[in-house]
Amino acid sequence: MENTPNQPIEVALSSSCIFPPNLEDTFATAVDLGYDSVEVMITGSAISQEPYDLLKLVDKYQMPISAIHAPTLLLTQQVWGRAWNKMQMAAKLTKSVGASVIVAHPPFRWQRQYAKNFVEGVREISQAEGVKIAVENMYPWEALGKSVEMYLPHWDPTRFDYDWMTWDFSHAAAARVDSLEYVKKIGDRLGHVHLTDGKGDKVMDEHLMPGYGKQPVAETLEYLADISWYGVVCAEIDTKGKKTGERDEMLVETLQFAHRHLRR
Template sequence: MDSTQADATAIGGGLHHPVTLSTSSLFPESTASAFEVAARLGFDGVEVMVGIDQVAADVDALEKLRDYHGVPVTSIHAPTLVVTQLVWRGTGHWDKLRRCAEMALALDCDVVVVHPPFRWQGDYATGFVAGIAEIRRETGVRFCVENMYPWRTPAGEYAAYRPTWDPTDEPFEHLTLDLSHAATAQVRSLDLVRAWGDRLQHVHLTDGQGSFRDEHLAPGAGNQDADQVLHHILGHGYTGDLCLELNTRAADSRADRERILADALAWTRDRVAESGRLAPQPS
């Protein structure tokens, strides 16, 4: 794995591994709420979803939240979702990624999560593979391209992403695994991580049942064998973040939302500790 990744350290016969919280897990609450909850529940850091609110696009505000709550920012999610396209309006796609890199470096991290572009995004889409390699060299930041899924419609599947929703066969140096996206694509996350090897640099730890909707369930609540995925990657040297990116919008209250996140954090840390006691799986 990349030597710049955070080290996992042995504690009590198991492993302490960075388990972080995506600010999107608090939506529709604010970025500030995510820092508050991450600190209270004991997460090791946060991933900032740029575009969730104005604060998420303001590096000075993020620095203040980081320092006040004592929770580091460990990754930045670029505003590449359909609903975040208007963030930094008037800025080109590549310049948005450069701003994300500048934000990451200012906040002392070096991971930017980016979705493959939509087919209708012109030169950004057609030049994406070469452009990601170039911006990595230019900034020194790891741009971890995330697996997505085909859009399923009554008329059939629609290939919305270019060059593809599945980065496996593309020459990206760094990749993000999202287990919910794998479920929506009706593929196995375990197959992806075995195929990716050391290119796996970031994980959105979540789950899904294979619905046409991107569900973002708690890990273990879907069909992606999240425990086996953790056992495999940790047994093969993965030291990057395990970022909980969950959909908690159905929560009835802040207390209910925090319970969902606390349970997922405990589930993850239990599996990490268990993986530290087990022999690695064969490749």
């Protein structure tokens, strides 16, 4: 799902914002709080992997799925087997539920065979299935005070000829790069945005609420509104340990931030 000319940029709710993971709760929360759509992160949960179950939730809540997050995280390495199988199944699922974008992480450094033809392989599956595979920006890890490259061909997708990219503000903070500068560099290849933030002073990403870190999140959203960007901005903030009421307050504030700076 994408906005069309003269329509506002949509704001989605990622299922990763609901903890413990619960897809029904994700759809219900998205409706209650006024989000436009849902991004489903594929996990070990059978519901997240089955088009029939996902479409039942779409119909029940009248809430579309705009993006699928492929199981390419460290914690989902056992889902759907081999790396390329994950991508192919994610593409078929994306098409089946009416979404248009797959969010995918680059390979880990130990996945050398997978990484070898990653750029070309992603393009082939994307074209064959008719969906966007938007490779997400990541960040270098740190060990004993030293930067460690954990992703191949690199954590920075702008170095390669990907057709589409996902931009994540929290990952940008961890990598200590300027999101507005990079989003302008990506240009027409920007396929999806993860709305979050980070201070950049920790080893890993933080997924703070937008405006609570050091990234130019407001300025970047305003830029996207100015250029009439086609795509979806998806809230992906960390709400672990929060009670339902506090979590929903965070998600409402995140949505309001998005609406304000996307000029909705």
